[in-house]
Amino acid sequence: MSDATSTAMNTAPAQWSAATRFALYYAPPRDSAWWRRGCEWLGRDPESGEPLAPPQPVELEMPLASLTVAPGRYGWHGTLVPPFRLADGVTPQALVAATQAWAARRERFEVAAEAATLGRFVAVRAADDSGAQALQQLAGDALRTLGSLRAAQTSAELARRLDAPLTPRQRDYVETWGYPYVFDEFRFHMTLSDSLDEAPTRAALMHAWNAQMRDAGPLPVHGVAIYVEPKPAAPFELWQRVDFPQENDA
Known part of the structure; x- marks a missing residue:
């Protein structure tokens, strides 16, 4: 099989609208410990919609769910292309096709x-510079490839995003790409917590996650996923997985 494959439904639900947002995220393979434990940690499988019982690290005095x-x-993910609305005339299926064509390379x-x-x-x-650079390059390439499918920002969206302490380069990125942390400003991350003031709580969460993942092996970057926010403030859903080719694909 030479083309990247999609492993989820490929039709757009009728309740989606012009306000629906899409994002290209990294999602670990569904059969991996990285996917299973991450979804459990956040209490939800965004692909199946199944609620999950989060673990309760012994180091924490409060429920993990209250911190996530x-x-x-x-949903469990690492951002590659931040959430965006589709440009006029661009269908969800066109986004899938463009993502598949990009992923095939x-x-x-x-x-x-x-x-x-x-x-x-x-x-x-990423635990080392080589991994961080590989993920930064992946995200930048995806954004350049899919950026033309994004709807232009509204003036309100632009004003809100610029109302933050940003560097001149980050402001340029907001105006051009809709987000400040892209390309050389990009830092791959898969969020495990809310914003936390207490350093001991952050340390406890780090220790608990790393302890449970000690035998999980490296993070397998074998594909990407299109996530969808059906309406503003709704939970994001994993709509499409798009795999990168395997070595024996012709």
Whole structure:
């Protein structure tokens, strides 16, 4: 099989509208410990819609679910192309086709990864520079390829995103790409917590995640997934998986 494959439904639900947002995310393979344990950690499988019981690390005095509200809405993932609305005339199926064509030119790779801090958050990060650079290149290539399918920002969206402490380069990225942390500003992460003020809580979460993933092996980057926010503030759903070719694909 020479083409990248999609392993989910390929029709757009009728309840989607012009306000529906799409995102290209990294999602670990469904049969991997990286997928199963990440979904359990956030309390939801965004592909099946199944609610899951989060683990309760012994280091925590409060329920894990109370510390993962925001990442739980977005679902277990690592952002490659941030959420966007489709441009006029672009259908969800066209987005899938473009993603498949792009993915067919990619190669599978693996990245050493571990939980670390990212500001006041805890997230899975690449454990070395080579992995971080591979993921940064992947995200940048995806954004350049799919960027023409994005709807232009509204003036309100642009004003909201610029109302933040940004560098001149980040402001340029917001105006051009709709998001400040792209290309050289991109830092791959899979969020494990809300924003937390308490350093001991962040440390406990890092320790708990790394302990349970000690034998999981490297992060397998074997494909991407299209996630959907059906309507504003709704939980994101994994709509389509798109695999990178295997080595024996002709």
